[in-house]
Amino acid sequence: MTVLVTGATGTVGRQVVHHLLERGGKVRALTRDPARAALPYGVEVVAGDLTDVAGLEAAFDGVTAVHLINFGVGYRPLANGPDIVALAERAGVGRATVLGGWQEGTLEPAVRASGLEWTFLQPTQFMANFVNDWGESLRTTGRVREPYGDRQSPPVDEHDIGAVAAAVLTQGGHGGRSYHLTGPEVLTARRMVAILAEATGRDLRFEELTPDEVRREWSTPDRRPPLALFRAFAEIEGADEADMVESLLRIYGTPNPFATRLTGDVEQVVGRPPRTFAQWAAEHARHFVPADAR
The missing domain is CATH 3.40.50.720 (NAD(P)-binding Rossmann-like Domain)
Structure with missing residues (x-):
């Protein structure tokens, strides 16, 4: 095979x-x-x-x-x-x-x-995205400066996504199914930064920006954080800079029951619970620590 x-x-x-x-x-x-x-x-x-x-x-x-x-x-x-x-x-x-x-x-x-x-x-949101989204900022300033610190998501470990794919491809019995893959818990952005602080032993903090502060500070690409959502928006033909910022504010600021809903799909397919963000953070802590402190 x-x-x-x-x-x-x-x-x-x-x-x-x-x-x-x-x-x-x-x-x-x-x-x-x-x-x-x-x-x-x-x-x-x-x-x-x-x-x-x-x-x-x-x-x-x-x-x-x-x-x-x-x-x-x-x-x-x-x-x-x-x-x-x-x-x-x-x-x-x-x-x-x-x-x-x-x-x-x-x-x-x-x-x-x-x-x-x-x-x-x-x-749902990949845990791996936080390496690109937050890595540089946490390494250099120890801060994540974004809006809506209490926004929620159940991020999933890429390890678990791969495990589900491999099981489906080799075992069969999953035809015609759509699996909504989540981690085991719904977390706020603020809480995830706190978990990264525990994993690295560093004083890492979430500093919440108001929507108006976001509009001012992220109005040009060179001042904008390297968020995965911005990378996706940038590929849309004719995307307007101001519209990109407004779109992100809407996504971050609008509760989405589907996006925050936990499922048991990972465990159903692979026979074990999905990995926690704390487990992922412990294994990837080096990405959030200055090079000279590793």
């Missing part, structure tokens, strides 16, 4: 590869730059890009299951979903997981209409 992992060098893709190897599977990894993939021994690394299926026949050849991502460069939803699905079906792929992105594109409807045994994975 050969499983093809697309986006194999990404945050989740690497975890999918890891868990498939643990299960003893044969893994083929698709990446745009195999020379820089740095994947474990035993993984077959092939060059390719999902945004252009021309030349991907060899990557799909002999594959029985595939882990797909619904976005290409810059988190843009794929525009060629039907082509990808047609290639998979011609290759005889039987099972597929689809990792959702910021919004649905052409891949999801093509997968639903296909003969594949498909499963959608819809994680």
Whole structure:
């Protein structure tokens, strides 16, 4: 059984590869730059890009299951979903997981209409995003300066997302399901900074900005923090700088019952509870400590 992992060098893709190897599977990894993939021994690394299926026949050849991502460069939803699905079906792929992105594109409807045994994975906020979102600020100033410190989310460890994908791809029995993957607890942004402080032994604090302070301080890209949401907004054609800030304020400031709802989907699939933010913080504490203090 050969499983093809697309986006194999990404945050989740690497975890999918890891868990498939643990299960003893044969893994083929698709990446745009195999020379820089740095994947474990035993993984077959092939060059390719999902945004252009021309030349991907060899990557799909002999594959029985595939882990797909619904976005290409810059988190843009794929525009060629039907082509990808047609290639998979011609290759005889039987099972597929689809990792959702910021919004649905052409891949999801093509997968639903296909003969594949498909499963959608819809994680909440990735714990890994905090390395990019907060890492530099906490390393250099010990502060996170953002609005709405009491906003809530149940962040999920990328390790658990990979474990779910690997289980679905190798075990089967999950066809036609959509899994909303969450961590085990709903946390505020303020509480997550406090957990990072405990993990690092540093005085880390959340300083809440008012919406007007955000508009003033984040009005230009060079003053804006490297938040994942901004990276996604920046890829929208014709996105206005002021609109991007207002969109983030709306997302952070508007309660979203669906986004904050805990599910048992991780435990249902892998047979254990999802990992806590405190566990993740302890393992990644080095990202929030100055280099000379590690």
